[in-house]
Amino acid sequence: MKTLTLPFLLVALLISGCAKRNLTYFSDIEPNSNYSIAVREVSEIRIKPFDRVRITVNSPSTEANLLFNRGKVAENIETINGLEIRQESTDxxxxxxxxxxxxxxxxxGQIKLQGLTLHEAREELKFxxxxxxxxxxxxxxxxxxKVTVIGEVNRPSNFLVGSERINIFEAIGLAGDLTLYGKRENVLIMRDIEGVRNVYRVNLNNKDILNSPYYYLQQNDIIYVEPHGQKEKDAKNNSTLITVLSVASSVLVAIIFNYQNLFN
Structure with missing residues (x-):
């Protein structure tokens, strides 16, 4: 009987050893209470190298509209096995x-758009x-x-954004939300600014994210959700659990076999 009880005690210990974690967004907002904060000025999107911009010109002149709306075909460059494959877009x-x-x-001719907001670029072209x-x-x-969401989310991928603005929660929603192992308190945002790659950390459990300069994303931002250390522990525990259950089943089979032999 003691032999049978030991494996189940071990299983119970493994389960009870799982750490308690905070899985609630904005968990520092008091339950059943309202919260409001003044919306900070949103930093406008600025045009960067390798952006693709669709430009449509309208005027009273039909001839001018046809001339300026024919568009220069954009070149699409893909790297496959180290080789650059150039294809022309039909758009x-x-x-x-x-x-x-x-x-x-x-x-x-040549017009510099880098560094301009979309409004500034429109006004420059009009001028x-x-x-x-x-x-x-x-x-x-x-x-x-587009923005890319990777790590501990249910559907990691990159997502095309149909508007000029998307916030971090909308991006995470597109990725199917964080998994149970995602570290909500330490999410990384990677952003290139004028040739410099920057990494920022945000806490989704804290209401301060609502007024963070990184609440709204920029084009080509990458969101990385780190796995919690509990994932590695659970993986080890699962391995141990499988071993324990395997040993327990072997012991049980041996006991049953011996029991049958006693009465035969």
Whole structure:
């Protein structure tokens, strides 16, 4: 009887050894209470090298509209097995921002867009177009605005963003939320700014994230959710548990076999 009891005691100890963790977002907000905070000024998205921008020009002149909306075909560069494969995009009115921050625009030639907000870029293009077209209006959007969510989430991937703004919780929602092992208190955001790669840490359990400068994401941001140390412990515990159950089943089979032999 003691032999049978020991494995079950070991299993109980393994289960009870799991650490208690905080899995609640904004857990420092008091239960059944409201919370409000003034929204800080949101940093606008700025155009970066290798962004793809769709530019549409409208004016009273049909001829001018046809001229400026034919678009320079963007070049798509993919690296496969160390080789650069260049393909032309069939999308019209899409311009690839080059490494130096310029696009090649019909008639106007090279225009530097790097570092401009979308509003500033629209106004710059309108100003330049006024020498060619009467009353021009310009629509400009980034077509390859994407964020990447990896680590302890249910659906790690990169996601194209259809608007000019996305916050960290929306991105995590696209990735199917964090797993039980995701470290909510220490999420990393990787962001390239003017050739410098920066890494920031945010705490999703704390309400201060709502007013953090990293609450809203920028194009090409990478969110990495670290695994909690408990995952490694559980993996070791599971291995130990399998071993214990294997030994216990062998002992049980031996006892049953011996029991049957006693009465045969």
């Amino acid at each position: 019209q009115n899409i311009y690839l921002v080059g490494k130096e921050g310029f696009i090649e625009f019909p008639i106007l 330049l177009l006024k020498s060619q077209v009467k009353e021009p209006s310009v629509n400009l959007i980034i077509t390859n605005f």
